[in-house]
Amino acid sequence: MPLIAHTKLPSFERLRNEGETVLSKDRANHQAIRELHIGLLNMMPDPALEATERQFFRLVGHSNQIAQFYLHPFTLSSIKRGEKTQAHINQYYQSFDDIKMQGLDALIITGAHIEDVDLKKAPFYEQLKAVIDWSYSHVTSTLCSCLATHAVLEFRYGQKRQAIGKKCWGVFPHQVLDRHHPLMNGVNTRFDVPHSRFNEITKAQFDTVKVKVLVEGKIGAHLCVSEDLLRIVFFQGHPEYDTISLLKEYKRDIIAYLEKTREDYPPFPQRYLTEQSKAILNEYKTKLLSGEFTLADFPEQLISKTLNNTWGNATNVIINNWIGCVYQVTHEDIDKPFMDGINPDDPLNLK
Structure with a gap:
């Protein structure tokens, strides 16, 4: 939670200049302290749907031990589901109509498994656009993951994602470019992020649309x-992933290969497995393809013990x-995205 500059102590101003969140006493007095309602538009495929729920719920739940969070999962009817997932x-999800009626303070939109570079071929294209259009005028801030980032860049900025030729898959090092933005407070200047995608929005495309x-x-x-520096937050990777998520995805790709829905046996995710784990999985591959092993022999428990998580803390x-x-600028009335006096074009007063 933010500090309140209730005196003229110079350290408050010094900390504010260094990028720390310090509210004036007047601003704090006008801040509504209530629960936050956060939507989760879950577009992940059936095998990952419930795991994705838990990943984002866990992140929100760990974020603050004082505030109370109501999380509202929903999905798009145009995404085909199996009987169990449906x-x-x-039983547990709300409809988008329900979400619009009750209102949200913030929204998280997950990725989805669409390999084709042309998002218009996605069955949920129009429904997703409707959610994004609504959220911009009704929600304080929307956090987009992977494909959702690509969709917003196309819908709102006219930037179409680019194919990268092969799957970008693994755990990769990243560098903080702006250490003073409030989202970066307390974040290591270097940290890893898992990625799993066939397409990208380039840095030049982001820069072009400011x-x-x-x-x-x-x-x-x-x-x-x-x-505006807050209203839409874009992730191109999957920082919400659990330690074991890429291993489970690797197993799903093996299943796809055996079911002949992909042409090649999957490569290893980069910078994720130890050399010993790679050797174990290569031996498994040999025995699987020879018929000696089956999917039941996949060494998931053995490999999972060797995996490191180098992205969770960040x-x-x-x-x-x-x-x-979000808490600092959202209105007490959930139907209004910003408290009175907040400039929607610069809600954090950073410009």
Whole structure:
């Protein structure tokens, strides 16, 4: 939670100039202290749907031990679901109409498994556009993950994503470019991020439309913010991933190969597995393809014990900062995105 500059102590101003969040006493007196309502538009495929729920719920829940959060999952009816997953959605998810009626303070939009570079071929294209259009005028801040980032860049900025030729897959190092933005408070200047995508929005595309890049790596921009510096937050990677997420994805790709829905046996995700784990998985591949092993023999438990998580701490801090920024400027009335006196074009007063 932010500090309150309730006296003229010089340290308050010094900390503010260094990028720390310090509110004036007047601003604090006008800040509504209430629960936050956060939507989760979950577009992930059936095998990852519930895991994605838990990942984002966990991140939000860990972000602040004082504030109370109501999380509202929903999805798009144009995404085909299996019987079991549809039953889960029917029982536990809200409809977008319900979401619009009740209102949200913030919204998280997940990625989705669409490999084709042309987003217009996605069955949910129009429904996703409707959610994004609504959120911009009704929600304080929307956080977009992977494909959702690509969709917003196309819908709002006219920037179409670019194919990268092969799957960008693994855990990659990144560098903070702007250390003074409130989202970066307390974040290590270098940290890793998992990626899993076939397409990208290039840094040049972000720069062209004045979307500010806060974090990038050799594989491109990862964390960016809209030109107002808060209302849309863009992740191009998957910082919400659990330690084991890429291993489970690797297993799903093996299944796809065996079911002949992909042509090649999947390569290893980069910078994720130890050399010993690679050797174990190569032996498994040989025995699987010879018929000696089956999917039941996949060494998931053995490999999972060797995996490192080098992104979780940074992700927790970033999400905590995002929630804090939303809390500072959202209106007490959930139907209004900003409290009175906040400039929607510069809600954090950073320009």
